[in-house]
Amino acid sequence: MRWLLVLLMSATFATAEGERPGDFDYYVLSLSWSPSWCAREGDARGAEQCEDDTGFGWILHGLWPQKERGWPSFCRSDFRAPSRGETAAMADIMGSGGLAWHQWKKHGTCSGLSPQDYYRLAREAYDRVNRPEVLRALTKPYRLPVTVIEGAFLQSNPDWQADMITITCKQERIQEARLCLTRDLEPRDCGRDVVRDCTLDRALFDPIR
Template sequence: MSLLRALILAAALPAAALGQDIAGRFDYYILALSWQPEWCRQTGAARSAPECAAGTGRGFTVHGLWPQHEKGWPEFCETAERDPSRRQNAAMGDIMGSAGLAAHQWRKHGRCTGLSAESYFAATRAAADAVVIPPVLAAPGAPLRLPPQEIEAAFLAANSALSADGVSIRCRDKALTEVRICLTRDLEPRDCAPDARRDCRDGALEIAPLR
């Protein structure tokens, strides 16, 4: 087969055939921590999401633990592992906010780890438990305004193993939405690949108070 024909055939193959979406084939993780009060304000309250009810008092919740390539990421991989049970999904509600999010994260990201659902959820919990939430963001009772650089600096001060290139602050409509932390496959802090280092470039961000 000529080199040109091989390249044409490769371009026609789906990502999975090229090794981009094969379970267990990835380089590192992103732990995505969502600022739930802002998610509730922008999205969840309109859906009457139970986790957005007054008095729930949630701050950062786990959006997901996402396997990453050094460029790009896999998603919706095929796996021989069984999907989690309703009980397993529900058990993640304390850190993820809802069983529905846990189920979705397994389908989109967990299957790509090559882990069982039990091991993936255990890894997600271990990664989240290892992160110290800065005191200034632990339980704000009123709206705060902080520049992205100060939010990042607060995480670095509270977690000495993190590096500036290993933390990404995300925003929407000049409000804090998410903090992403890059981890090795062993859940140790590491720098993010260049395509995952994008930080919010807005000025001071509004940080919605706990509900």
């Protein structure tokens, strides 16, 4: 019985829904490698961002309010939901308006900001990152150590330290680069439940379409 109680407490501590907006410690800026998502899911869905010559590389997955341990989600916001036009306006860096809507609903509501201010802040955070150009130059799939991706980001952003960024994988592909930021969008060390790099030595990295 005791182990079950610990398990339930851990699950509740990791993520909590319906919390008070604005109650968090820092942000996680999540950048998704679009070609990997397309290969895993997007092609099967017929997603527009996966069409040839779209040129999507590191797109904005989201700007996530984070606590030192755990994170809030689906908070009860007093702000009116974003319009279809406002979500569509984020497609140039997020790949689709649908993703922008989902990110507001799950994460943006916990920021304490209006949808307009949340999207503005997310775009500013995205624009502050130097995304490695060398990765866009690849013309065919490669299998490589995940440390190569992390190293490319650190070289392109000299002010960052290794504990400020995490590279994730999914289905043996490079999935995301996650950077931890203060509420003022300054890089900072990630919390213990965020700083978990993928450890694959031969992760698949798909080229830009």
